[in-house]
Amino acid sequence: xxxxxxxxxxxxxxxxxxxxxxxxxxxxxxxxxxxxxxxxxxxxxxxxxxxxxxxxxxxxxxxxxxxxxxxxxxxxxxxxxxxxxxxxxxxxxxxxxxxxxxxxxxxxxxxxxxxxxxxxxxxxxxxxxxxxxxxxxxxxxxxxxxxxxxxxxxxxxxxxxxxxxxxxxxxxxxxxxxxxxxxxxxxxxxxxxxxxxxxxxxxxxxxxxxxxxxxxxxxxxxxxxxxxxxxxxxxxxxxxxxxxxxxxxxxxxxxxxxxxxxxxxxxxxxxxxxxxxxxxxxxxxxxxxxxxxxxxxxxxxxxxxxxxxxxxxxxxxxxxxxxxxxxxxxxxxxxxxxxxxxxxxxxxxxxxxxxxxxxxxxxxxxxxxxxxxxxxxxxxxxxxxxxxxxxxxxxxxxxxxxxxxxxxxxxxxxxxxxxxxxxxxxxxxxxxxxx
Ligand SMILES: Cc1cc2nc3c(=O)[nH]c(=O)nc-3n(C[C@H](O)[C@H](O)[C@H](O)COP(=O)(O)OP(=O)(O)OC[C@H]3O[C@@H](n4cnc5c(N)ncnc54)[C@H](O)[C@@H]3O)c2cc1C
Numbered sequence: 001x002x003x004x005x006x007x008x009x010x011x012x013x014x015x016x017x018x019x020x021x022x023x024x025x026x027x028x029x030x031x032x033x034x035x036x037x038x039x040x041x042x043x044x045x046x047x048x049x050x051x052x053x054x055x056x057x058x059x060x061x062x063x064x065x066x067x068x069x070x071x072x073x074x075x076x077x078x079x080x081x082x083x084x085x086x087x088x089x090x091x092x093x094x095x096x097x098x099x100x101x102x103x104x105x106x107x108x109x110x111x112x113x114x115x116x117x118x119x120x121x122x123x124x125x126x127x128x129x130x131x132x133x134x135x136x137x138x139x140x141x142x143x144x145x146x147x148x149x150x151x152x153x154x155x156x157x158x159x160x161x162x163x164x165x166x167x168x169x170x171x172x173x174x175x176x177x178x179x180x181x182x183x184x185x186x187x188x189x190x191x192x193x194x195x196x197x198x199x200x201x202x203x204x205x206x207x208x209x210x211x212x213x214x215x216x217x218x219x220x221x222x223x224x225x226x227x228x229x230x231x232x233x234x235x236x237x238x239x240x241x242x243x244x245x246x247x248x249x250x251x252x253x254x255x256x257x258x259x260x261x262x263x264x265x266x267x268x269x270x271x272x273x274x275x276x277x278x279x280x281x282x283x284x285x286x287x288x289x290x291x292x293x294x295x296x297x298x299x300x301x302x303x304x305x306x307x308x309x310x311x312x313x314x315x316x317x318x319x320x321x322x323x324x325x326x327x328x329x330x331x332x333x334x335x336x337x338x339x340x341x342x343x344x345x346x347x348x349x350x351x352x353x354x355x356x357x358x359x360x361x362x363x364x365x366x367x368x369x370x371x372x373x374x375x376x377x378x379x380x381x382x383x384x385x386x387x388x389x390x391x392x393x394x395x396x397x398x399x400x401x402x403x404x405x406x407x408x409x410x411x412x413x414x415x416x417x418x419x420x421x422x423x424x425x426x427x428x429x430x431x432x433x434x435x
Contacts, residue, residue: 001233001239001240001241001242002029002239002240002241002242003241003242003243004027004028004029004241004242004243004244005026005027005028005243005244005245006018006022006026006027006028006029006243006244006245006246006247006416007028007029007030007031007234007241007243007245007246007247008028008029008030008031008246008247008248008249009030009031009224009234009246009247009248009249009250009255010030010032010033010039010248010249010250010392010395011030011032011034011036011037011038011039011218011220012037012038012039012040012041012206012249012392012405013038013039013041013205013206013209013392013402013405013406014039014249014391014392014393014395014405014408014409015030015032015039015247015249015392015409016030016037016206016209016210016213017209017405017406017409017410018247018391018409018412018413019209019213019217020068020209020212020213020409021409021410021413021414022413022416023413023416023417023420026416028217029217029219029241030217030218030219031219031222031223031224031236031241032218032219032220032221032222033221033222033223033224034220034221035220035221036220037206037209037210037218037220038202038203038206039249040053040054040056040361040393041053041056041202041203041205041206041402042202042203042206043200043201043202043203043204044201044277044357045201046277046279046355046357047279047354047355048279048314048355049277049279049306049314049316049355050200050201050306050316051201051277051306051316051318051357052201052202052203052277052318053202053275053359053361054273054275054318054320054359054361054364055290055302055304055318055320056197056201056202056402057081057083057195057196057197057289058195058196058197058202058205058401058402058403059193059194059195059196059401059403060196060403061403062403062407065403065406065407065410066196066403068208068406069205069208069209070208071208072207072208072209072211072212073198073204073205073207073208073211077198077199077200077204078196078197078198078199078204079196079197079198079199079309079310080194080195080196081194081195081196081197081289081309082193082194083193083194083195083289084287084288084289084308085288085289085290085291085292086287086288086291086292087146087291087292087293087294088291088292088293088294088295088298088345089105089109089145089146089294089295090106090109091346092104092106093287093288093291095186096172096292097172097174098142098145098146098147098292098294099138099142099146099147099172099174099179100172100174100178100179100182100187101182101186102114102117102141102142102179103182103183105145109141109145112141112145113139113141113142113145114141115139115141116139116140116141116142117138117139117141117142117176117179118139118176119139120135120136120137120138120139120140121135121136122135122136123136124136124137127164128163128164128370129159129160129161129162129163129164130151130159130160130162130163130164130166130167131143131148131158131159131160131162132160132164133164133165134147134148134159137173137175138174145294146292146294149294149295149296150292150293150294150301153293153294153296153300153301153322154271154301154302154320154322154365155271155322155365155367156271156272156322156323156324156325156327157269157271157324157367161269161367161369162367162368162369163368163369163370163373165368166367166368166369166399167368167399168368168398168399168400170399195289197309199310205402219238222236222237222238223236223237224236224248224250224258225237225258226258226259226260227246227258227259227260227388229259229260229383229386229387229388232244232387234246243387244387245387245388245389245416246387246388246389247389247391247409247412248388248389248390248391248395249390249391249392249394249395250390250394250395251363251394251395251397252268252376252379252380252390252394252395252396252397253265253268253397255383255388255390255395256379256383259383259386259388261379261382261383263375263379264375267371267372267375268366268372268375268376268397269325269366269367269372270325270362270363270364270365270366270367271322271323271324271325271363271364271365271367272322272323272324272325272327272329272360272361272362272363272364273320273321273322273323273360273361273362273364273365274320274321274323274329274331274334274358274359274360275318275319275320275321275358275359275360275361276317276318276319276321276335276338276356276357276358277316277317277318277319277356277357277358277359278315278316278317278318278319278338278353278355278356279314279315279316279317279353279354279355279356280314280315280316280317280348280351280352280353280354281314281351281352281354282313282314282315282351282352283307283313283314283315284305284307284315284347284348284351285305285308285346285347286308287308288305288308289304289305289308289309290302290303290304290305291303291304291347293345297341297344298341298344298345299321299334299337299338299341300319300320300321300338300341301320301321301322302319302320303317303318303319303320303342303345303347304317304318304320305317306318314354315348315351317342317347319338319342321334321338322364322365323360325362325363329360331358331360335356335358339353363394365399366393366394366397366398366399368397368398368399372397373397376397380396389412391405391408391409391412392405392408393405396408
């Protein structure tokens with residue numbers, strides 16, 4: 001039987017980061033069910049268009065994490081962009097975030113939002129759900145004109161089933177003073193006021209993480225099928241592997257299944273996102289990098305413009321549609337609706353679609369709520385005690401960015417290094433890569 005100290009499941013950002021940050025001299029093996037690395041950070045190049053699996057733009061808060069990637073990429077590969085995003089509201093563009101720009105709305109909508117903001121009901125400190133948080137902090141007008149319809153389209157669920165902090169730091173909070181202040185002195189800075197983007201697409205960050213890794217330790221087309229926690233043996237579609245520890249980026253409920261851990265599956269819910277990447281024969285609007293679409297009569301919740309990042313001559317879009325996890329994604333059948341809605345939204349007119357690609361991200365956004373998080377905390381800790389460490393956006397069942405994935409992987413590798421004790425040094429501490 002094959003054996004390894006650290007068996008990594010999944011060659012996405014999380015698994016590859018973990019491999020990079022493992023202590024020097026570690027014995028590791030990574031199995032990936034697909035034919036290539038990258039997970040959700042993969043890029044498609046087709047007919048001269050460069051598309052990610054979905055709009056992936058990056059805003060690093062830790063210079064050392066960004067530098068780790070840049071050190072492993074060709075010079076000049078990554079560009080820094082001042083973000084331009086807006087909201088489509090009744091045929092007009094309103095700056096994002098909506099709550100700070102209500103003064104840009106038609107007068108009646110502005111007055112309604114302002115009135116409802118001032119006379120909002122409910123105690124934000126007592127809010128338990130995402131929906132209660134929206135109403136109690138921002139009032140009915142702002143909630144019902146943008147935040148509720150937009151997030152219902154995205155999450156494809158009742159917002160009363162989400163935790164008040166379901167979006168964590170990704171929710172742009174604003175109080176009355178911020179909102180009034182912004183009417184005179186615009187400051188629309190949000191968590192991603194700038195972003196970086198590799199010229200070759202998000203996959204270039206994956207390639208950076210592959211840069212120092214021994215390819216022989218990465219096994220593609222190999223899928224984890226079960227784990228015997230007692231015997232510490234993993235079974236894949238190819239073989240059995242004895243392990244000291246597993247680090248898994250497999251979606252958490254799926255990993256519980258693979259480890260034969262009984263749990264209440266109804267606690268874990270998520271949406272999926274149907275993404276269309278669309279290439280047209282000519283340029284469209286040149287202003288925004290992405291547009292939020294709260295209107296329920298348009299099938300998509302967000303449209304992004306790759307061509308406005310690199311000033312390319314043909315419009316290159318990603319279009320995102322939130323679906324319930326059990327909904328059928330009708331890729332061919334929905335495309336005509338997408339094109340019709342793009343036309344009604346004023347994003348295309350006589351444009352001819354010359355190339356397209358589609359992907360379903362499942363899961364895409366996990367539904368963060370207290371019952372699932374409480375169950376997760378207990379089972380996550382129990383699995384870790386059994387040597388199975390679940391990380392990543394889906395392994396750790398949360399809303400996060402690739403930078404968060406790298407930080408989490410680095411911290412976990414640090415605990416392995418600490419447990420191993422001296423004289424083994426931590427690659428994380430040295431900022432070194434891993435063979
Ligand atoms: C719509 C959308 C937009 C996003 N936008 C951004 C953004 O702008 N900026 C940003 O920083 N982040 C963004 N993210 C988040 C980012 O995509 C994730 O944080 C990151 O890709 C997660 O990496 P991961 O390795 O944790 O998971 P994944 O990418 O899911 O990788 C897991 C890997 O495990 C493999 N695997 C699963 N099961 C098995 C098995 N049984 N056996 C073997 N292999 C298996 C999978 O094939 C996959 O390769 C976005 C996510 C979504 C859904």
